[in-house]
Every structure is written in structure tokens, then in C-alpha cells.
Amino acid sequence: MAQHSAHAPARPAGQVVPLLDLDRMVLRRCVHCGLCLDFCPTYRLLGNELDSPRGRIWQVRALADGRIQPDDPHLRTHIGLCLDCRACETACPSGVQYGQIVEAARAVIPPASWRERLLRRLILGTIFPSPPLLELVGFGLRLYQKSGLQGLLRRSGLLRLLPGRLADLEAMLPPLQGGVFRRPLPPTIPAQGMRRARVALITGCVAAQFFNETNWATARVLARNGCEVVVPAAQRCCGALHLHSGEREVARALARQNIAAFEATGADYYVINAAGCGSTLKEYGHLLAHDPAWAERARAFSQRVRDVTELLAQLPLEPPRAALRCRVTYQDACHLAHGQRIREQPRQLLQAIPGLELVEMRGADECCGSAGIYNVVHYDVAVRLLEQKIAAIAATGAEIVAAANPGCLIQIAYGLRRQGLPLQVAHPVDLLDRAYAQEKASS
Structure with a gap:
């Protein structure tokens, strides 16, 4: 990593940019061994060192030292292309806390335009912190689906007239659970x-x-x-x-x-x-x-x-007594396997269901491309990762794909629909709940 970018112009040294709440020792822990490279989805896909954990850490070090500025367009591109899947943390022998590094960098990189700033303020700053606004958005989307309007618009072809990627994003919307009016849980x-x-x-x-x-x-x-x-x-x-x-x-x-x-x-x-x-x-x-x-x-x-x-x-589970006869493959959600080091527990729960056959897929702990809102802001890269994931799923012959994260469920369901594959997607607790329901019905 001797230079900022093969295509980046030289920049004058500037004032040191402090990385918010990040101990410099977190940056220095990386010894540039490169063991993370083969575990990084964007490096494997794009083949650019600057889109690898090692390359991104080098850029954040340059940012911390004032050698590049927070608004550098190349810095924004390479840090933005990170999935923050943390597969590199699993691979790293030095214990580099990469998630802290990339999140600290994103906290000081300004929005690229007034449109991005406005969208952040509207969506992240206004809608998500407000339960009433979230409820309103959810109600609107459920009404759009359950009223038949979505089906009508899709059949008419009118959605193809939407600008940019809006038609692709609409196609990503999963079938929402429940009715138009959400049934709240009791206290x-x-x-x-x-x-x-x-x-x-x-x-x-x-x-x-x-x-x-x-x-x-x-x-x-x-x-x-x-x-x-x-x-x-x-x-x-x-x-x-x-x-x-x-x-x-x-x-x-x-x-x-x-x-x-x-x-x-x-x-x-x-x-x-x-x-x-x-x-x-x-x-x-x-x-x-x-x-x-x-x-x-x-x-x-x-x-x-x-x-x-x-x-x-941990409790441990009381296994269901009724059988659920199905063939299931399990997708490791990145922030469960890499972020929390939880791999065996979901598999143990699935294997505790009588009649359920668990089949491992190739690369089960490789990112599906969802990564929060990554599949919205970096659609093309996300879809390339998704296609690899769907191929691995199809090779298992499973009827159901289980994943313990809403983003993974949405992304994988979208990929299955794109390929015309009639598989179900479900959270492991959905399958446990089905087995318990059958147990109750049979008794």
C-alpha cells in the first residue's frame, strides 16, 4: 500500500482528522499480513486492494494522519463499498476490530451531495427514530401489497417507467407478514x-x-x-x-x-x-x-x-415433539457469525426439530449482499454477491432457507424470486414455532 489510489491525484497534507472515539491502537493492531483478503467479499469480487480490509485500514490511517481529507471522493467510494460484514475480523490473527474502524471513518466522511444529506435526515434522522412514522410507512407498504395495487402495477409494466433503480428496489420488497393492520404484541x-x-x-x-x-x-x-x-x-x-x-x-x-x-x-x-x-x-x-x-x-x-x-x-431448548419434515439450509448472518461469533446455536436448534434435515451450503458464512441498506445504495455489487449466494443455495436441494436476520431474509427472498426458485425463507424461530404448533395440534 504505497499510494492512495492508482487513479487518485496527489493531495496536499492537511490538518490531522481525529477519528471519533477511536483509539489509535485499534488502527495500529493491523500488521498488513493480508490473511483477511480472501475473506473479504468486495476484494474477491472487485480485485482492488483499496476495497480490502487492509487497504481500507491504510486509507483510514491516512485520514487520521491528515494525508487525505474526509471529503476525498476516493476515500468515500472505497469506505462506502465496504459491506461491514466483519468476515475479516473472523480471519484476523491480530484481533483487529475492523467494524469500529470503518464506522469511525464513516462518521467523519460528509454526505456526497445535498440530496444524500436530505435523505439521511429524512430517513435516518426523522423516520427511523419515530415509532408513529415507522408505523405509518409500514401501514402504507402493507396496504400497497394487500390491496392488490402492487400486483396490478407489476402486471401493467408501469413500474418499469420509474427512474433509476426504483423499479429494482420495488421488486426487492418482500411479501409483508400479517394483514394491513399490524397486530401488536401484548405487554x-x-x-x-x-x-x-x-x-x-x-x-x-x-x-x-x-x-x-x-x-x-x-x-x-x-x-x-x-x-x-x-x-x-x-x-x-x-x-x-x-x-x-x-x-x-x-x-x-x-x-x-x-x-x-x-x-x-x-x-x-x-x-x-x-x-x-x-x-x-x-x-x-x-x-x-x-x-x-x-x-x-x-x-x-x-x-x-x-x-x-x-x-x-443456553436455557437449553425444550425440543419439539412433533415432526416437521423438510430439507433446510442455513445462511449465517454476517453480524451473527462474525459480529457475535454465534454459529452453532442456530444449527443446534434446527437439528432439534424432528424430521428436519439440515443441509450445509457452500460458503454459508459469506455475505448475501444485504448488509443493512447496502443493497439499496450499492445495488449492482449487492446483486453480484446475491447471485453467488443463490447458486450455493440451489445446489443444496433445500426447500427452505433459514436465516436469523431480516435483511438476509429480504435479500435472499429477492434473489430466489429473480431466479424463479420456489424456495421458502424463514427465521429459525419460525420453524420452531411451526413444530410446536404441530405438537399442540396433535395433542
Whole structure:
């Protein structure tokens, strides 16, 4: 890494740019060994060293030293093309915390245009922090689908007249669960049998609107396994999308609201069924490390966060007694496998279902291209990664693809529709819930 970019003009040295809340030792831990390269999806796909973890760390070091500026267009391009999948963290023998590095860089890189600034303010700064606005957007999308308007527009071909990538983005919209009016979870769901734990369920923002029935399934499965489930009304979006997009202060504000809301529940664990959200929730301690009023509370909060598959395996799970005869392949969500080091627990839960055959796919822990809003802002790269993933899925002969993250479920379902493959997508708790329902029906 001797130069900034093969096509970048030389830039005069500028004032040192401090990377927000990033210890320089995090940058220095990288020894440039290159073991991460083959694990990086964008490097494998694009073949550019500057689109590898090693190359991006070099650029962030140059940013920290003032050798390049935050508004450098090449820096914005290469940092923006990162999926933040953290596969490099799994591969790294030096323990480089790459996620912290790329998120710190994005926090100081300004929007490329007034349009991007406006969209960030509208979507990330206004809609996602507001439950009423999220509810309104979710209602509108469900009405669009359930009324038949979506089908009519798709059959008419009118969607092809939309500018830019809007038609592709509309095609990405998954079939939304439930009816037009979302069925909210009750404040408390009692444990079945002897209570083993009191848990507070994190319902999410996208998950609550797109995968509401999966949230219900999560609550039922937890209750079936002896958990009293409480659903705090004051919870907000976790801030993961904001953190990955550089909107760190909004993420901090959301973190404080969530910490206060969940502390009040008195729960033993805070449970989430979305891998990307769970990874961020477990890092609230880092996010608020320099806030004297919240640092200790944030660390205590993060210590209680559990992915639902992690907690069920820990309890441990009470296996269903009814069979669910199907062939399933499992996709490792990046922020579950790499961000949280949770790999075996989801597989253990699936294998505990009688009649279910679990078939491993090639590259199960390789990114599908969803990566938060990556498939929206970098559609072409995301689709190339998705095509590789769909080929690996098809080779398994599975009927169902299981994944423990809403973004993965949306992306993979889109890829299956594009290829005309009639596979189902489901969260592992959806499959457990089906097995428990059959058990109840047969008894």
C-alpha cells in the first residue's frame, strides 16, 4: 500500500482528522499480513486492494494522519463499498476490530451531495427514530401489497417507467407478514410451565413492520421454553443503520432511550431475533464509552443482550415433539457469525426439530449482499454477491432457507424470486414455532 489510489491525484497534507472515539491502537493492531483478503467479499469480487480490509485500514490511517481529507471522493467510494460484514475480523490473527474502524471513518466522511444529506435526515434522522412514522410507512407498504395495487402495477409494466433503480428496489420488497393492520404484541406473555427466565423482547423497527409474525413466533417459542416475555413500549430503533451509515449521534440518542426502556423491565435478558441489531446492541458499551452518565449503564445493558438462538441454546431448548419434515439450509448472518461469533446455536436448534434435515451450503458464512441498506445504495455489487449466494443455495436441494436476520431474509427472498426458485425463507424461530404448533395440534 504505497499510494492512495492508482487513479487518485496527489493531495496536499492537511490538518490531522481525529477519528471519533477511536483509539489509535485499534488502527495500529493491523500488521498488513493480508490473511483477511480472501475473506473479504468486495476484494474477491472487485480485485482492488483499496476495497480490502487492509487497504481500507491504510486509507483510514491516512485520514487520521491528515494525508487525505474526509471529503476525498476516493476515500468515500472505497469506505462506502465496504459491506461491514466483519468476515475479516473472523480471519484476523491480530484481533483487529475492523467494524469500529470503518464506522469511525464513516462518521467523519460528509454526505456526497445535498440530496444524500436530505435523505439521511429524512430517513435516518426523522423516520427511523419515530415509532408513529415507522408505523405509518409500514401501514402504507402493507396496504400497497394487500390491496392488490402492487400486483396490478407489476402486471401493467408501469413500474418499469420509474427512474433509476426504483423499479429494482420495488421488486426487492418482500411479501409483508400479517394483514394491513399490524397486530401488536401484548405487554406481557406469561411463561408456560415453570418460569426459567424473564426476558424483554426487542421487536426492532424493520422487523416489527415487515416480520411481525416472526416477532410473535419468537415470543411464543420463548414462552414455550419457560420465559416470561415482556415487550417495552418505550423501545426504539437500535441505531444499527445509523451507526453503519455514519450517523453516530443519532445512534447514541437511540441507545440512551433503549437502555432506559429496558432497564425498567427488570428482565434477566434482552432478546433480539435480528442479527444486525443484536450486534449493535451488544456494542452499546463501546458506543457510549465516553459518556460519563451512560457508559456503565450501556455496558450493563450490552451484557444482558442475547440473540434468540443464543438464549434458547443456553436455557437449553425444550425440543419439539412433533415432526416437521423438510430439507433446510442455513445462511449465517454476517453480524451473527462474525459480529457475535454465534454459529452453532442456530444449527443446534434446527437439528432439534424432528424430521428436519439440515443441509450445509457452500460458503454459508459469506455475505448475501444485504448488509443493512447496502443493497439499496450499492445495488449492482449487492446483486453480484446475491447471485453467488443463490447458486450455493440451489445446489443444496433445500426447500427452505433459514436465516436469523431480516435483511438476509429480504435479500435472499429477492434473489430466489429473480431466479424463479420456489424456495421458502424463514427465521429459525419460525420453524420452531411451526413444530410446536404441530405438537399442540396433535395433542
